[in-house]
Amino acid sequence: MSRTVPKRSPRARTALLAACALIATAAGTAMAAEADVQAAAPGCSVDYAVQNDWGSGFTTAVTVTNTGDAVSSWDLKWSFGGSQQISQGWNAEVSQSGADVTASDVGYNGTLGTGDSASFGFNASYSGSNAVPETFTLNGVACNDDGGGDPDPDPDPTDPPGDKVDNPYAGAKVYVNPDWSEKAAAEPGGTAIADQPTGVWMDRIAAIEGTADARGLRAHLDTALEQQGDDEMVVQVVIYNLPGRDCSALASNGELGPEEIDRYKNEYIDPIAEILGDEKYAGLRIVTTVEIDSLPNLVTNTGSRPTATPECDVMLANGNYVKGVGYALGKLGAIDNVYNYVDAGHHGWIGWDDNLAASADVFYEAANAEGATPADVHGFITNTANFSALKEENFSITDTVGGKSVRESAWVDWNRSVDELSFAQSFRQRLVSTGFDSGIGMLIDTSRNGWGGPERPTGPGAMTDVDTYVDGGRYDRRIHVGNWCNQSGAGLGERPQTAPESGIDAYVWMKPPGESDGSSEEIPNDEGKGFDRMCDPTYEGNPRNGNSMSGALPDAPVSGHWFSAQFQELLRNAHPAL
Structure with missing residues (x-):
């Protein structure tokens, strides 16, 4: 059963330190010393967590919680006690003068209601000691003070565990799936990444209880409790079993027919919700990726478009993608420690003018279907199990070039984005304007988009013409941006990390590296997974990939099964290199 404590707003942050009691003027406000503006009665707590320290530098995640009246902007200040020097910040404007540091909001995260939080992070160098700062001020008022001047490090007993935080990855470890880790470690060189966190895929009903080669959902959560120790712990669960699943790609078809929405609800989502809602797991932060490659299909692969399929037309007509996603969001979003991130395709799918607004509208429709509300959506994830380069530099x-825009190149083909980071950040704004909460965060799957190795360009292409310029400089070396199956030449991307860029909650490895996207030829199986020619290296393509070669690796197994040759290639072409 789900917990019964009342939820806060969808992006509210649990106060990890006691709030400060502050004295305001008789009118209940304080006046800024140097400005003729009225400020709200403040109050604050700060969670400052060093996530990685390598002896000469460190990465820190900071969460500031407003425990006073609402504010429309904020400045958080502290002083280092040593030689720490900040080199890069994200989700805040971070400046430093000597030992004194100021972190200011970046507009979209400036408004904090009572109980609301903002998270940001930074990288810094140091020598000697790296002590945690002792005092912080929010808009000039001391934080983490009980009003009597004594710090109170104890959690607020009235703030129940499991209450949603702004960024679930902030200050938390992320679950390492032992089933994947064991396979990775068994590969030559695989121990270099075997300790990385990856997603747990619930890709059929049987996966909930477990199969012969993979533990079930409850067993994963029990193992996560063992890994947790005294830390916060994120567990990443992929919800992936819609009726008529992935109507445009046979390799990832599922076990449920197009009309089996009741089975999806009763035999799939309900059992998952019951397990995730168990009080035993209330101390975990459970991040769900909700239904990969589903809703965008209703925009791009239906109707009169050349990329349309009859299967996608059926799913548009019966509404079961929208209903299924809505039901999942509502059931899982009602659990206090579950954070729903809806899959939002990737830049090479919905980055065009015709697709951006239409996709956001479909997402919003699903977020209001079957009892769900937009408050059940904590954010969105892009590039799941895909290969789009994070940054094309x-x-x-x-x-x-020669009077022609990069958008006119054959590779970009009038897209609004050239890489996944720019797409995720811009699409986030589009989603907010459509009606989603202004605090939503984005995840980007970087498990296979590194594109390193000796073929990685070291600079721009020649200025001969726009195509030569783009093709000579692009990191993403796929034949076509629409190619998605076991791509030749791909490499591991950025390692999982928290709050790396503005608006991005985390880079994640939601797709476990080494698991196949689909078989190179037809392989009978009992998992409902078909054979898609896009996984056949001899296939010459279709309108969805510009009638290009598939670029797929040969000798691949059924989707989700271990593909050693692909894993080895990902290791060789990793960027950053291992």
Whole structure:
């Protein structure tokens, strides 16, 4: 059963330190010393967590919680006690003068209601000791003070465990799936990444209880409790079993027929919700990726579009993608420690003008279906199990060559984004304008988008023409941006990390590296997974990939099964390199 404590707003942050009691003027407000503006009565707590310290530098995640009246902007200040020097910050404007540091909001996270939080992070160097700062001020008022001047490090007893935080990854470890880790470690060189956290895929009903080669959901959560210790712990669970699943790609078809929405609800979502809602797991932060490659299909692969399929037309007509996603969001979002991130495709799918607004509208429709509300959506995830480069640094959307925009190149093909980071950040704003909470965060799957190795360009292409310029400089070396199956030349991407860029909650490895996208030829199986020619290296393509070769590796097994040759290639082409 789910916990019964009342939930806060969808992006509220649990106060990890006691709130401060503050004295305001008789009118209940304080006046800024140097400005003729009225400020709300403040109060605050700060969670400052060093996530990685390598002896000469460190990464820190900071969460500031407003325990006083609402504010429309904020400045958090502290002083280092040693030689710490900040080199990079994200989700806040971070400046430093000597030992004194100021972190200011970046607009979209400036408004904090009572109980609301903002999270940001930074990298810094140091020598000698790296002591945690002792005092912080929010808009000039001391934080983490009980009003009598004595720090109170104990959690607020009225703030129950499991209450939603702004960024579930902030200050938390992330679950390492032992089933995947064991396979990775058994590969030559695999121990270098075997301790990385990856997603747990519930890709059929049988996966809930477990199969011969993978533990079930409850067993994963029990193992997560063992890994947790005294820390916060994130567990990443992929919800992936819609009726008529993935109507445009046979390799990832599922076990449920297009009309089996009741089975999806009763035999799949309900049992998952019952397990996740068990009080035993209330101390875990459970991040769900909700139904990969589903809702965007209703926009791009239906109707009169050349990429349309009859199967996607059926799912648009019966509404079961929208109903299924809505039901999952409502049931799982009602659990206090579950954070729903809806899959939002990738830049090479919905980055075009015709697709952006239409996709956001479909997501919003699903978030209001079957009892769900937009408050059940904590954020969105892009590039799940895909290969789109995180950052294309050798060209930008505003570049021109010979009077032609980069958007006119064959590779970009009038897309609004050239890489996944720019897409995730811009699409986040589109989603907010559509009606989602302004605090939603984005995840980006970086498990296979590194594109390193000796073929990685070291600079821009020649300025001969726009195609030469783009093709010579692009990191993403797929034949076509629509190619998605076991791509030749791919490499591991950025390692999982928290709050790496503005609006991004985390880079994650939701797709476990080494697990196949689909078989290179037809392989009978009892998992409902078909054979898709996009996984056949001899396939010459279709309108969805510009009638290009598939770029797929040969000798691949059924989707989700271990593919050693792919794993080895990902290791060789990792960027950053291992």
